[in-house]
Amino acid sequence: MKNILILGGGTAGTMMANKFFKALDRQEWQITIVDQHKSHYYQPGFLFIPFGIYNKSDVIKPKGDFFPSGVKVIYQEIDKINGEENRVSLMDGTSLKYDYLIIATGTQTRPDETPGLLGNEWRKSIFDFYTIEGAVALQQFFKTWEGGKLVMCIAELPFKCPVAPIEFVCLAEAYFTEKGIRDKVDITYVTPLAGAFTKPIATKMLSQLLDEKNIKVVPDFYLESVDNEKKVLKSYDELEIPFDALTIVPLNMGSEMIERSGLGDDMNYVETDKETLQSKKFENIFVLGDAANLPTSKAGSVAHFAAEILFENMMNAFENRPMTAKFDGHANCYIETGYGKGALIDFNYDTEPLPGTFPLPGIGPFGLLKNTKINHYGKMIFRWIYWHILLRGKEMPIEAHMTMAGKKETID
Amino acid sequence: MAQVTLAGQTVEVNDEGYMVDASQWNKEIAAEMAKEQGIELSDKHYEVLEFLRSTSEKGETLTIRKVGKSGIVDIKGLYQLFPGGPLKYSSKFAGIPKPASCV
Ligand SMILES: Cc1cc2nc3c(=O)[nH]c(=O)nc-3n(C[C@H](O)[C@H](O)[C@H](O)COP(=O)(O)OP(=O)(O)OC[C@H]3O[C@@H](n4cnc5c(N)ncnc54)[C@H](O)[C@@H]3O)c2cc1C
Numbered sequence: 116m117k118n119i120l121i122l123g124g125g126t127a128g129t130m131m132a133n134k135f136f137k138a139l140d141r142q143e144w145q146i147t148i149v150d151q152h153k154s155h156y157y158q159p160g161f162l163f164i165p166f167g168i169y170n171k172s173d174v175i176k177p178k179g180d181f182f183p184s185g186v187k188v189i190y191q192e193i194d195k196i197n198g199e200e201n202r203v204s205l206m207d208g209t210s211l212k213y214d215y216l217i218i219a220t221g222t223q224t225r226p227d228e229t230p231g232l233l234g235n236e237w238r239k240s241i242f243d244f245y246t247i248e249g250a251v252a253l254q255q256f257f258k259t260w261e262g263g264k265l266v267m268c269i270a271e272l273p274f275k276c277p278v279a280p281i282e283f284v285c286l287a288e289a290y291f292t293e294k295g296i297r298d299k300v301d302i303t304y305v306t307p308l309a310g311a312f313t314k315p316i317a318t319k320m321l322s323q324l325l326d327e328k329n330i331k332v333v334p335d336f337y338l339e340s341v342d343n344e345k346k347v348l349k350s351y352d353e354l355e356i357p358f359d360a361l362t363i364v365p366l367n368m369g370s371e372m373i374e375r376s377g378l379g380d381d382m383n384y385v386e387t388d389k390e391t392l393q394s395k396k397f398e399n400i401f402v403l404g405d406a407a408n409l410p411t412s413k414a415g416s417v418a419h420f421a422a423e424i425l426f427e428n429m430m431n432a433f434e435n436r437p438m439t440a441k442f443d444g445h446a447n448c449y450i451e452t453g454y455g456k457g458a459l460i461d462f463n464y465d466t467e468p469l470p471g472t473f474p475l476p477g478i479g480p481f482g483l484l485k486n487t488k489i490n491h492y493g494k495m496i497f498r499w500i501y502w503h504i505l506l507r508g509k510e511m512p513i514e515a516h517m518t519m520a521g522k523k524e525t526i527d
Numbered sequence: 528m529a530q531v532t533l534a535g536q537t538v539e540v541n542d543e544g545y546m547v548d549a550s551q552w553n554k555e556i557a558a559e560m561a562k563e564q565g566i567e568l569s570d571k572h573y574e575v576l577e578f579l580r581s582t583s584e585k586g587e588t589l590t591i592r593k594v595g596k597s598g599i600v601d602i603k604g605l606y607q608l609f610p611g612g613p614l615k616y617s618s619k620f621a622g623i624p625k626p627a628s629c630v
Binding site: 271272307309335337339351352380381382408410 | 603
């Protein structure tokens with residue numbers, strides 16, 4: 116028997132368990148998956164909870180529902196990986212041997228890394244919608260909030276789903292307009308980036324959008340601390356931004372288990388070959404999803420495209436063939452912009468998000484970098500696709516590699 | 528892409544003035560670029576630039592946090608050395624590409 120051990124049963128780990136279980140001979144291979152938690156959250160749904168569009172029950176299912184019955188499942192916190200001995204130790208003192216290891220432990224928010232963030236105002240007037248607890252607390256808060264300064268701040272790069280905070284301010288704008296108190300809510304978007312987004316063409320489109328919605332952007336703001344008494348954000352170069360309600364994307368970091376294992380960079384992301392998805396330190400360790408230090412977005416769509424490449428490469432590795440599949444960093448993200456509309460970006464390591472159309476057999480085409488109704492439906496349908504197709508490792512009618520079809524190199 | 532003369536040497540730079548070929552770099556070039564920004568480079572500045580160059584050479588992504596952990600300066604100190612855009616300016620003066628914070 117050979118052992119494939121998967122660390123983390125979130126989006127990435129669950130997809131791989133399903134793919135390998137279908138493809139491999141059960142007499143020859145044992146697949147084991149380890150996760151510390153029993154609930155699977157549909158994280159893209161967290162965005163909608165503060166506005167009462169979704170509730171907790173819309174985004175939660177037991178992890179066990181998505182693991183094939185022949186896969187061995189262990190619910191335990193992982194202590195560390197010992198790559199030299201091909202062994203993983205768990206917090207309960209037991210250990211597991213592997214022939215091949217997949218690290219899919221994702222990224223976690225770390226509010227504890229910013230002084231003052233976990234102070235008296237935490238979850239009273241300061242909220243994080245990147246966790247279920249934070250999203251639910253914010254829904255309660257918004258229900259009775261009468262307005263004031265609403266600040267959305269990104270603590271540090273990189274963070275998962277880089278469009279989520281932009282979506283958040285757009286949805287907040289629509290929510291307070293519908294409530295009839297938009298004139299009492301002042302919305303500000305605070306980012307360490309030089310503009311609303313990273314790449315020039317998408318930044319231009321998104322800045323225009325925020326401008327139209329009367330949402331202020333404060334760029335180049337690098338958060339040092341939060342003053343709970345004065346209710347201000349402080350930057351390293353001593354600027355201050357006052358808030359009445361703060362939503363924050365706290366610092367994102369990989370699991371501490373990665374640090375304990377000596378496999379990560381200074382943010383605990385695993386050093387990974389960006390094309391083969393193999394760890395840079397051990398030949399039989401592979402990395403998928405947010406846990407990897409790839410120079411592309413940390414997003415479910417990226418994990419999905421990368422999963423196809425990883426599957427092919429590991430199947431090759433099992434039979435000592437060269438790993439010929441190469442990941443191109445493909446990401447495809449719907450951007451919810453409020454009022455039943457959305458935008459879409461599609462890009463990879465080398466090509467920035469471009470305007471044009473995105474072909475999708477049966478449903479599309481979707482407008483790229485355009486604000487349309489169909490893109491909003493794309494986003495809402497995605498939850499069904501996530502539970503029923505994506506997690507189960509089934510084929511989707513989208514190529515793993517990015518295509519230039521429909522894209523235009525200039526803006527209209 | 529354009530060619531400019533810095534400290535008596537012709538170097539290749541991109542639209543934003545970042546050097547294209549890190550090997551063309553020397554301390555005098557750094558000093559001249561910094562001067563344009565109104566910054567006088569001290570030994571501390573150079574220590575940071577050398578750190579950025581060696582980190583970039585290893586193919587690692589640069590973040591302000593990483594410089595803050597380097598033992599050379601803390602983040603606040605980095606802001607004081609390169610006011611207005613610590614990583615933006617320091618990487619420019621170090622002759623390496625503008626740090627591409629990923630999308
Ligand atoms: C608000 C929000 C909106 C988003 N919107 C989108 C979107 O629109 N489109 C999109 O593509 N993506 C979106 N994402 C991102 C997407 O959810 C993630 O990129 C994706 O879930 C990553 O999958 P993963 O498997 O790498 O990590 P996760 O799904 O986070 O799984 C990691 C797993 O590892 C486990 N784990 C970690 N450390 C340990 C340990 N030491 N021991 C045991 N278990 C451990 C965790 O319990 C977890 O189950 C969004 C995310 C958020 C937060």
